[in-house]
Amino acid sequence: MESQTEKRPARRRDAEENRARIVAAAREVYASAGFDAPFDAIARHAGVGRATLYRNFPDRYALGAAIVEDDLGTLEALAREHGDRPDAFMALLSAIVERHTETHALVPALLRGPGEPALQALVPRVTRLLTVPLRRARTAGLVRDDLTLADVIDVLTMLAAVLADDGTGRSRERRMARALELLIHGLVPREPVHSHPSRR
Amino acid sequence: MESQTEKRPARRRDAEENRARIVAAAREVYASAGFDAPFDAIARHAGVGRATLYRNFPDRYALGAAIVEDDLGTLEALAREHGDRPDAFMALLSAIVERHTETHALVPALLRGPGEPALQALVPRVTRLLTVPLRRARTAGLVRDDLTLADVIDVLTMLAAVLADDGTGRSRERRMARALELLIHGLVPREPVHSHPSRR
């Protein structure tokens, strides 16, 4: 499970560059054409031959995993920054949504292709990322106390759907932000008029 | 716009039967394999040749539209039953979710294929179905007063996503119910301890 982490002994510089260019291209293509965009389109967009792409990533899932892995790194760093502050959970949620609007890949890629080994391997990492912050937030009363990790995963699925939808009107960013807002506060109004106005 | 509504002058009985069988098959196939299941699979599942399918429905969107139209009929009847009672909106929402778990087709079909004429034609009907009940519910304070129709559409998109996800654990029904509950009440707890406990 640590086979290709960090250290890859001898890699030619151009190969390394190409790999990076492919991942970047994949981010864009996945974002604009969805996760099952023609694999070939990614190669073209990256300016490499299809063979080069296949050599680096056996299939679209491996490529997705590479992207997700990057994102996970960022998110884990963020989690570390927040330590055990109870608001870490919400911060993570927002950060995930932000990366969503950017990469369009994280959760959809993780959830589709059920059982794709390359992606499935990352699930525990996502789990680990969220479990503790979720518990903290729950005991601190920042989220409802029956909120489970499975719920959170489904919430991410829902947000991803809004993102994936081509949406005839507002920008992706606005729609995502709104969707998150709706999810957090619900469709039903808060206790109408009362002391502190929820703070947001 | 009324070209093929209700009256189709002379149709052979077997043709009618086949059409019905196709729609039924499509419901099941879309439900289990998603909206872009091979068109051919539907024909096979219905026990008819592909040509027969194509003769009845030029493409998957036309077929989707037929299904959605059925569902819309049911929902419109429900809306009529509720008259202008302020809880009509929530009832509709639940009903849609129920049909979702059954058919898996309504909203996803409506929202994907952006601009497919066959489906786009139904959008106004959905709009009409929801607009008034939404307004009633809003003025009655049953939903937050900044809730727009666009929001509702996105909510339906989100619910459809949970449904579409193969979900490793709980049944579709349970997950849908839970997702709806989360959406309605939000992730954040209601005003913790206070007079009336929200009623549910």
Next chain:
DNA sequence: ATCGAAACGGACAGTAGTGTCCACTTGAGC
């Protein structure tokens, strides 16, 4: 500058799904 290994990308064959055509079958009116 030279040489071998690493990496490249275009070309190729294989596969899955689409949409149409047409020889055959079947229902319904006479």
Next chain:
DNA sequence: GCTCAAGTGGACACTACTGTCCGTTTCGAT
């Protein structure tokens, strides 16, 4: 029961995507 238009489904040609193979190019070490 006969007839013919309506209806059927298998076959076919077409397209898009996938994954691999191999002759050529490029890196980097000597």
